[in-house]
Amino acid sequence: MGGPYATQNLEGGHPAFDVVFCGEAEHTWPEFLRDYRRGMHREIYTERTHPDITVLPPPRFDLMRHQHYLLGAMQVSRGCPYQCDFCSCTSLYGHTIRYKTDDQIVAELEQLHRLGYRSIFILDDNLVGDRGRAKSVLQVIRDWNDAKDEPAMFSTSASIDIAHPDLAILFAQARVTNVFVGIETPNTESLASARKYQNLGRDTVSEIRRLHAHGLDIAAGIMVGFDDDDRSIFRRQLEFLQAACTPVCFTGMMVAPDGTPLKERLIREGRYRANEAVGDHTLDTNVVPRLMSVEELRRGYFWLMNQLYDEANFLARVRGALRQFPAKPLQRSRFQPKEMLHPLLFLRIAGRLTRYYLLGGAELRRMFLRSLPLLWRYREHAATTLYWLIAFTHFRETLIRRGVYSRASTPTDQPLPERVTGRPASRGARGTARPRC
């Protein structure tokens, strides 16, 4: 076993695995193979340096079972120059960002395209960690894509530096149009105490709107439970996100991963809760917040999630984003995972989506019917709108399955309106129930 989890969770050992690789494995993997052939391999192989990735051979994508994958995936860089104290990227990959060469990038793109992938996820933690190099990488992707009869669409993660006008245009031209951006919080004290300095002193709402105006779908990475967050943060986050109009918001409670400065600080301050089952999937945290209790954080977080994925609030963000999107995009946005090209599968997905909304209750039905004119009016962005409607079902179902879906939930700074849009609370509701950069 290897990868981030193995690297950062060695304390308890990994008894279920014969061999564990800590750190990047470019040097330790050949070492293991040599030892294995001699019949004397170790249990743990540790790499403390950050290997040169410009000498890596192209991955053997041809060995994958493509029927199991909707998107292609590739890595262009490793590392990030920033110092956000909650982020494990830099303890894993270092502060010096390393990019592959143009030739490596084109070779991987060609291979994925030949295998049929038209939608590709660039798995980097922060594609724009070096703005100059990021520009030339985007130019390479743009030129490669422009020469294709069937160009590919890309998604990735980036810091707010993407808002630089030169970069935003290049992202659009290269068709890297679906971008997770680490926005985190509108609370500037929290940004400063978490050392997310690159997000300070900016008008983030205006910047997101400008990115939308380039046709970029910005997925907001959001967290609550920073040291300077009090019980008002949940409402502030909601108002901020409704103003920014980011339909998809990856929202989580603050968590301190192993190997991060945050975890060390929390241990020093006696605010670390030893708790393995943390994160967005467990709806729990290992952080004791400074200005509220863990229970208040959890309750406020559930309220925020319920509000963000309330039908009216979600549709308001969708409508707002579409209004900000360009009437004539630089590059046509097409969500086209290779299997979607198969008409039968496309019909199956469309049928399931329609059934979900039409049979899911009055609110879902109303939201779906109101989104149909948007699909027609903003037809240049119909694929993106459909993607948002699919994403909504994911978030809503996750809340229901986790048992925290409730239209009646209230945060800790009550009283609050049911919705920021001011619409009346619904009747007949259906049951009650984070990428880096």
Ligand code: SF4
């Ligand atoms: S959160 Fe993003 S910007 Fe901050 S260190 Fe991690 S990858 Fe870099």
